[in-house]
Amino acid sequence: MRLRYIRHAVALLSLLVLVALSCLHSSHVHAQTATTPLAITVAGLHTSCLPVAVGVTTFCFASDGLWQSLNGAAYVQLGVSIIPPVTSVNGKTGAVVLGAVTTSTTTLQ
Numbered sequence: 001m002r003l004r005y006i007r008h009a010v011a012l013l014s015l016l017v018l019v020a021l022s023c024l025h026s027s028h029v030h031a032q033t034a035t036t037p038l039a040i041t042v043a044g045l046h047t048s049c050l051p052v053a054v055g056v057t058t059f060c061f062a063s064d065g066l067w068q069s070l071n072g073a074a075y076v077q078l079g080v081s082i083i084p085p086v087t088s089v090n091g092k093t094g095a096v097v098l099g100a101v102t103t104s105t106t107t108l109q
Contacts, residue, residue, distance in 0.1 A: 046075060 046067045049060035054072035067075040087093060 046077070049075060 040061050042061050042063050044062060045064050046060055046062040049062060049067060049069075050058060052058065052069040052072050052074065056069075056072055058069045058075075060067040060069075060075065064077075065080065066078045068078055069075045
């Protein structure tokens with residue numbers, strides 16, 4: 001009977017020690033501060049990126065932009081406008097200058 005109480009006491013003491021150690025360990029956890037920002041320097045075009053592979057998503061930092069290949073698809077550029085630029089106005093191309101044109105006259109009396 002006494003042996004059973006000793007076993008319970010040892011088990012309870014072990015549990016208390018584990019709880020105390022876990023509390024002691026968690027009190028020393030704190031946020032880390034970054035001292036320098038991450039900088040990536042590149043000099044090549046995206047045509048030098050790694051070849052795409054089926055089932056692999058790849059990001060390529062190149063001098064002509066950020067490129068991605070999703071699941072082995074062809075590289076596409078990120079952060080580019082998909083709206084094409086205006087190349088002509090009323091049939092005129094090149095450096096088009098818009099101006100106001102009056103087609104009616106007003107007579108003052």
